Amino acid sequence: MPISETWLLPDGVADVLPEQAQVIETLRRDALDFLASRGYQLVYTPFIEYIESLSSLSESNQDLDLATFKVIDQLSGRLLGVRADMTPQVARIDAHVHPVEGVARYCYAGTVLHTKPQGFNTTRSPLQLGAELFGSDSIDADxxxxxxxxxxxEKAGLAAGxxxxxxxxxxxxxxxxxAGLTKAVESHLSDLYQRKALPELAEFTQELKYGSDFYTLGRYSSDLDALQxxxxxxxxxDEAFKHAFDVLKTTQVEIQSRWPNLHIGIDVVELRSYHYHTGLMYAVYAPNRAAPLAQGGRYDGIGQHFGRARPATGFSCDLYALxxxxxxxxxxxxxxxxxxxxLLEAISNARTQGFGVIQLLGNDSLNSVPHATHQLVNVAGEWKVEKI
Structure with a gap:
């Protein structure tokens, strides 16, 4: 590669410049402070782990496995994974590192890495922030x-609309x-639901056991009353179906009572990460944005890979996207x-007022700080901050 091109970054990764970095960092701090106020304890997790540990989710979520970079550890010769999601790491902490009897709440923020972008116009190195709740299978937890x-x-200022x-x-x-369907039929149905392909769904379900119910699930996926x-x-x-239906309806009512102006939509055949989630799923969207601002759901049994299966629910978001x-x-x-x-006292006072103050060095002049917006000047023996 020519020297002139060595500064170029790989596709899907980018620098964050000061004007946006300050927004992101303020958002990260405020978000973690907010989560702490709700009882979620902050944890830091390593950027790399043995792949066996990270595979606690990838066994049931092939998409996550494909998104994980894998490298050989030069010390042990074992296969390492660069974290593509922090949830399995927090599950490991809950299971072995910091086991808590009863409910445990954790939050985190850190960079993850994906082998490929996970959506249109998205980064391969999101700054993931999230919260996880372990130890409760109640609707209250969801x-x-x-x-x-x-x-x-709402705290991020994105609640409108x-x-x-x-x-x-x-x-x-x-x-x-x-209905006792095979995995192949189940997979095909899932694909039809995801594509909202009602004509294909109507044709495919004609020969299925309970085919009319499978069609109804897709036809009235956004209307619980029509489904009933x-x-x-x-x-x-069916007990399992009835339980899922009741959880969904109760959650809708509970959230609407807390957020009366929020528009809530139902989609019972939104099956993203179908083999990973075990219950309720949720995502929040903003106008003119295709990707969700944040998303999550229930994933009971997450700790089974570590020998301590626990009910769990959680959400995450990308602070860069947010x-x-x-x-x-x-x-x-x-x-x-x-x-x-x-002069030193005037500099200290300006910093106390929220300004960033740079004091000139050596033979520097005002021109040596091209991003300066103000200067400290002495007017009649008094130091004042004046706009440049």
Whole structure:
């Protein structure tokens, strides 16, 4: 590669310049402080781990496995994975490093790395922030997590016009089990639901056992009342299906009571990460953004890989995406060189007021700080901050 091109970065990664970096860092601090106020304890996790540890999720989520960079450890000769998601690491902490009897709440923020972008116009190295709740399988835990996610979005200043999507993999999963479908048929149905291909779905389900119920699930996926009307009595009486339906409906009512102005949509065949999630799924969207601002769901049994299966629910977001398009004006004051007490006191006072102050060095002049916005000048014996 020519020397002139060595500064170029790989596709899908980018530098963050000061004006946006300040926005992101402020958002990260505020978010973690907010999560701490809700009882979520901060943890840091390593950037690399043995692949066996990170595979606690990839066994049930092939997408995560494919997103994980793998390298050979030069010390042990074992295979390492660069974290593509921090959830399995927090599950390891909950299972072995910091086992808690009862409910445990954790939060985190850190860079993850993906082998390929996970969506249109997305980075391969998101700054992931999230929260996880272990040890409770109650609806209250799901409602708390959705409420925390929405509150975080509101704190980030993005609540206006947001839309919450709720789903539950248990409806489709219990119907598949009731009908005794093969994995191949299940996979094809999942693909049809994801593509919202109703004509294909109608044709494909004609020969299936409970085919009309599978079609109804797709046809009325956003209307719980219509589902109750059109599904067969046998399916509605199925314990697993009934439980999933009740959880979804109760969560919708609970969240709506807390967020009366929020638009809540239902999609019972939104099956993203279908083999990973075990129950309620949720995502919050903003106008004019295709990707969700934050998303999550229930993934009970997460710690089984580590010998301690626990009910769990959680969400995450990418702080880069959350802060997209936001910039801050950096106020930088240039102070003249010198050690006079009144000058040093004026510099200290300016910093206390929130300015960043750079004192000139050696033979530097004002022109040596091209990003300066203000200067400290002595007017009639008094130091004042003046805009340049």
């Amino acid at each position: 409602v708390e997590m959705v409420d925390v996610m929405l509150s975080l979005i 947001t839309h919450l999507d709720l789903g539950h993999v248990g409806l489709f999963r219990s119907l598949v089990k009731h 009307t059109h599904l067969s009595a046998e399916i509605l009486a 802060s997209a398009g936001q910039f801050t004006d950096l106020n930088v004051v240039v102070a003249p060189k010198g050690t006079a007490m009144d």
